[in-house]
Every structure is written in C-alpha cells, then in structure tokens.
Amino acid sequence: MMSSATGPIPFSDILDKISPYYFAALGIGLATSVSILGSAWGIFTIAPSLLGTASKVPRIKSKNMISIICCEAVAVYGIIVAIVFQSKLEANSKETFSAADYHAGFSLFWGGLQCGLVNLFCGISVGIIGASVAMADAANESLFVKALIVEIFASLLGLFGVILAIILYSLAHFS
Numbered sequence: 001m002m003s004s005a006t007g008p009i010p011f012s013d014i015l016d017k018i019s020p021y022y023f024a025a026l027g028i029g030l031a032t033s034v035s036i037l038g039s040a041w042g043i044f045t046i047a048p049s050l051l052g053t054a055s056k057v058p059r060i061k062s063k064n065m066i067s068i069i070c071c072e073a074v075a076v077y078g079i080i081v082a083i084v085f086q087s088k089l090e091a092n093s094k095e096t097f098s099a100a101d102y103h104a105g106f107s108l109f110w111g112g113l114q115c116g117l118v119n120l121f122c123g124i125s126v127g128i129i130g131a132s133v134a135m136a137d138a139a140n141e142s143l144f145v146k147a148l149i150v151e152i153f154a155s156l157l158g159l160f161g162v163i164l165a166i167i168l169y170s171l172a173h174f175s
Contacts, residue, residue: 019097019105020097020101020102020104020105020106020174021089021092021105021174022105023102023105023106023108023109024085024088024089024104024105024108024109024172025089026109026112027085027108027109027110027111027112027113028082028085028086028089028108028112029082029112030109030112030113030115030116031078031081031082031085031111031112031113031115031116031165032078032079032081032082032116033078033116034078034113034116034117034119034120035074035075035077035078035079035081035115035116035119035120035123035158036075036078037116037120037123038074038075038116038119038120038121038122038123038124039071039072039073039074039075039119039123040075040123041120041123041124041127042070042071042074042123042124042125042126042127042130043068043071043072043127044127045124045127045128045130045131046067046068046071046126046127046130046131046134047068048131049130049131049132049134049135050064050067050068050130050131050134053134053135053137053138054134054138056138057137057138059141060134060137060138063137063144064130064133064134064137066148066151067126067127067129067130067131067133067134067151068130070126070130070151070152070154070155071123071126071127071130073155073158074119074122074123074126074155074158075119075123077115077119077122077158077159077161077162078115078116078119080162081111081112081115081161081162081165081166082112084165084166084169085108085111085112085165085169088104088108088169088172088174089174090174092174098175100173100174100175101174101175103171103172103173104171104172104173104174105172105174107168107169107171107172108168108169108172110168111164111165111166111167111168111169111172112165114161114164114165114168115161115162115164115165116161117161118157118158118160118161118164119158119161121157122154122155122157122158122161123158125154125157126151126154126155129147129150129151129154130151132147133147133148133150133151
C-alpha cells in the first residue's frame with residue numbers, strides 16, 4: 001500500500017489515479033508489439049525449414065515465400081488495429097475522468113491485448129504450418145496447394161483478432 005500525507009492510499013483507489021488514456025495507449029502498444037512478435041516468431045520457425053529444404057530441392061524456394069508473406073500479414077494486422085485505435089485518442093488535460101472515460105480506456109486496452117495475443121498465436125501456427133508446407137512440398141510437389149490452404153486458414157485466425165478488436169473499439173467513447 002502506498003502512503004500519502006494523509007495516510008495510506010487504498011489499493012482500489014490506485015486505478016482511479018491512472019489516466020484512462022494510459023490504458024488506451026498501452027492497448028495500442030500491445031496490439032502492435034505482440035503482433036509483430038508473433039510475426040517474427042512465425043518467420044523464425046519457417047526460415048530454417050525453408051532454407052534447409054530449398055538447399056536440397058531448389059524448385060521450392062520461390063513459391064514457399066508465401067509462408068513468409070502470411071507471417072508478415074500478422075504484423076500488419078496489429079499495425080492496422082493500432083492505427084484504428086489511435087483515432088480514438090485526442091489531446092486531453094482533464095484532471096478527473098468519468099466512468100465512460102475509464103470504460104473507453106479499458107476497452108482499448110483489452111482490445112489491443114487480445115488482438116496482440118491472437119496474432120501471436122496466429123503467427124506461431126502459421127510458422128509451424130509454413131515449415132511443414134516447405135517440407136511437404138520438397139517431398140511431393142502435388143501437396144503444395146493442399147498444405148497451403150491449411151496455412152491460409154491458420155492465417156485467417158489473425159483476422160478474427162482484428163474483428164474482435166474493432167468490436168471493442170466501437171464500444172469505446174471518451175467523453
């Protein structure tokens with residue numbers, strides 16, 4: 001418990017002292033950074049398999065770059081959400097905030113966090129499937145399109161995170 005000149009500040013009052021714009025900005029940062037982390041993790045998973053199989057079977061190197069592009073799309077989803085969320089923020093010098101302000105701040109925070117986490121897991125799944133696509137294509141050329149369809153469905157999981165974030169965005173109204 002923190003203390004002040006008049007006595008200790010109850011823990012429940014600490015959240016009242018934090019600006020809801022801080023929570024909104026934190027949600028924007030989480031949407032971007034965690035989505036980019038998922039994209040990087042996916043690319044990190046795909047790259048060794050793609051390079052290893054391409055050294056043995058050179059025909060697969062160009063068409064399996066689609067897997068890398070699907071992982072990069074995951075990062076773009078987070079950036080899109082951050083740009084959309086940023087439009088709710090405006091300069092504010094208020095000292096006290098209403099319940100609607102806190103609702104808006106928390107909506108943007110949780111929207112950004114869930115978008116980032118969905119895109120993190122989406123990037124990981126696309127990376128694992130992309131590595132499998134590269135190895136399957138190297139073994140049998142006819143498997144590429146079938147495996148790529150599975151990878152596209154895994155990449156669509158990130159769009160669900162964007163849709164959920166936009167739903168939370170629509171609930172946020174700063175007064």
